Amino acid sequence: MKIQLLSTLKKYKKDYLKQDIFSGIIIAAVSIPISMGYAQIAGLPPAYGLYGSILPILLFAIFSTSKQFIFGVDAAPAALAGSALLSLGIVPGSEAALNYIPILALFTGLWLLFFYIIKADRIVNFISTPVMGGFISGISLTIIFMQIPKLMGSSAGSGEIIELAEHIYAAVQDFHGLSLGLGLGTLLIIRICKKWIPKFPIAILIMAAGVVSTVYFHVDAKGVALLDSVGTGLPPFFIPDFSQVDLTQAVGRGLMISLVVMAETLLAENNFAFRNGYNLNDRQEILACAAGNVASAFVGSCPVNGSISRTSMNEQYGGHSQVVSITAGITMAILLLFFTGFIGYLPIPVLTAIVISALMDVVEVHLCIRLFRLSKQDFYIFMAACISVLFLGTIYGVLIGVLLSFFAVITKSANPTRSFLGVIPGKDGYYDLIRNVHAYPIKGVVMYQFNENLFFANVKILQEDLEDAVSPDTQVVIIDARAINNIDITAADRLAELSSRLTDLGIHFYITEHTEKLNQQMRQLGVEHLIREGHVRRTILAALHDADICAPYELDIPDSEKESVKLNLTFLPAEDEDTLEEFAWAYGDQVVEEMEHEVHHILNHIHGLKDIEEILENGLVDHLENWHSLGAFDEDELLRRIELHLDELSQALAENQPLVLQLIEKRRRILRDRVLREHPEVFDKLQKHRRKLEERLELQRASVEPQEQTPQPNQTFEKEDVPAQESDAAQDSDAAQDSDAAQDSDVAQDSDVAQDSDAAQDSDAAQDSDATQDSDAAQDSDAAQDSDAAQDSDAAQDSDNIQKEYELDENTAEQESNLERQFLEYIRRH
Secondary structure, three states, X not given: OOOOOOHHHOOOOOHHHHHHHHHHHHHHHHHHHHHHHHHHHOOOOOHHHHHOOXXXXXXXHHHOOOXXXXXXXXXXXXXXXXXXXXXXXXXXXXXXXXXHHHHHHHHHHHHHXXXXXXXXXXXXXXXXXXXXXXXXXXXHHHHHHHHHHHHOOOOOOOOOHHHHHHHHHHHHHOOOHHXXXXXXXXXXXXXXXXXXXXXXXXXXXXXXXXXXXXXXXXXXXXXXXXXXXXXXXXXXXXXXXXXXXXXXXXXXXXXXXXXXXXXXXXXXXXXXXXXXXOOOOHHHHHHHHHHHHHHHXXXXXXXXXXXXXXXXXXXHOOOOOOHHHHHHHXXXXXXXXXXXXXXXXXXHHHHHHHHXXXXXXXOOHHHHHHHHHHOHHHXXXXXXXXXXXXXXXXXXXXXXXXXXXXXXXXXXXOOOOEEEEEEOOOOOOOEEOOOOOOOEOEOOEEEEEEOXXXXXXXXXXXXXXXXXXXXOOOOEEEEEOOOOOOEOHHXXXXXXXXXXXXXXXXXXXXXXXXXXXXXXXXXXOXXXXXXXXXXXXXXXXXXXXXXXXXXXXXXXXXXXXXXXXXXXXXXXXXXXXXXXXXXXXXXXXXXXXXXXXXXXXXXXXXXXXXXXXXXXXXXXXXXXXXXXXXXXXXXXXXXXXXXXXXXXXXXXXXXXXXXXXXXXXXXXXXXXXXXXXXXXXXXXXXXXXXXHHHHHHHHHHHHHOOOOOXXXXXXXXXXXXXXOXXXXXXXXXXXXXXXXXXXXXXXXOOHHHHOOOOHHHOHHHHHOHHHHOOHHHHHHHHHHHOOOHHHXXXXXXXXXXXXXXXXXXXXXXXXXXXXXXXXXXXXXXX
């Protein structure tokens, strides 16, 4: 593999330089107290934290492909190194500690180099977000408990949570008031400023105030402990003495630290990369971490790691490249050469408060709350990892976290079969491009089938496959998700990020062919915006239509094969592809609420009769918020609901409600006749689906439409055209207006008439009093809807009836005028 050096500086813009330099200076200034504090946690003098903030960060910047990530002395490896000293009985700050800790950093770097060689970057895919979040939270809480006694004038604690609690109790018994006041006051100021002015470098101001308190108020004379002075000059080159350590112990603990460094750094780097829209080379990031740790060893410092808190600050100040890290390293070197005098004046409680505040931001409280609300299983894994670290220590916490991750992977499939799909000329459907030599991709379209549940261990495979398949000519990306029955929170977030990135590139993104259960899970996991924005469609064909790609498709066929391919393709319409009633399928129990949302969006964009006439001619597609195609029955349901909200139309249309109603009803008749004429064979099936939808709407209507009193089946109306698709009123609008027909069970139970509001307006029942009073005529209305009966000897009469629906004579106009008045009266009453 080719190693890329300073890759973030390629195509660098001069406009970035000023902002990057400013951000680098801020990072260096903030790193002073944090690095010194973490060095103390690792068992080293505070100055060694500054030494670990020069050469390691510079080497990381050279090898890293991340544009934002900041490297340096950080909490997790420092805590692991410090716990290693305690377990071996080595006194922090002693000569043995000064020799042992750099050896740990060296072995950490060598293990990371080994991971780079064996391409172990995929290991991080087996550590889920809940496991890593729980582990990091446990380490952060452990360090916070270690630091609390220092706020009260005592030394730092050690051990696990029980020993730490005992040490805190002892510190409380003999606390120093002024130290506690300085520490708590500093912590309170930092937290308030972080909330209200997050970009302000309050830590620098606090450090300056601490120096002032020592110089002018002599707090050290009143019992407040100060930091040790740091000598001027760059760190000397350090050569460890291996004869003084147990190499087996050092190698083993170096392995543990390297796993933490690799996992935490890669997870955090990928998170920032996804958030800011750039790509990473995970394998080279391991090499960058290895170089940084080896460099840290040879300046006598502790194992180093990527810093989430400092990277977040870099993001806040708008850093664009590793020029930020280079600037921070150079700034720290200048500080050590010329400006170290102030360090000996820093009160320890002030520095401790800065460290505790930084650690509080690392504890994954928001992730814990989110997991508790959305996924109890992931929440339990999070808590298990966190508690393991608190009670058993960091090493056992790592082991338990890794075991939990592998257990989750074993119970699921981590390497699913997947394929890219294309079209075989002359055949319907979509076929694997590798298994079918006669299949060709549609030009500009990537169709991808994923044959397994989607979760944290395999979502990156999906992402990488699609990103690799996308080319400059790609217009549409479609996932065939028929085999995906479950997703977890990590996969849901990745899908949302993938959708956002493709949308930014101007590429249509769709998830199709999956079950309704998957839509429900997406809503529960907080990515329901994918449905709302139209990225979820029921079939591949519906997605293609939504992207305005229609048959005959232009296939991506090699020139050498074009002559042998016959492009005689036949495609089924959307109705045959079962794409109708997508609202009910996509939104499930929220279908009424979402339909009402769409209705109000449409009403807000209707300003005159011209808009109503456009709906009559072209339907609702141009007036929808996000969806760009719609099945006949979904459109009919939206039109029906618009009728119930006619009073909400603009003032300009208020006086033309009868005409508006007439135009809407005419559009509904067009939809009904189109389905009956073109696809009578699917009409019965759609009617059955319609009944299920009406049952669902009825269950939700009480909470969503409290003002709408739906008529019960035993009620009748004095009008012909009530909303016949309302499930309660849909038991025969003809029977509801005609007492003779209402007593005729053939008419009252006929499913074709009962579920079609346009059938309720059929001219045989609406305009012929003899026909409406005769059960034979009621049965003839079924025949009028049947494509076979439409061609028999009664076809001429049916044709006349249909023509009367669209060409109103004086009598029909008078009847419709009466109908409109009755309907408006119905709306006012209910």
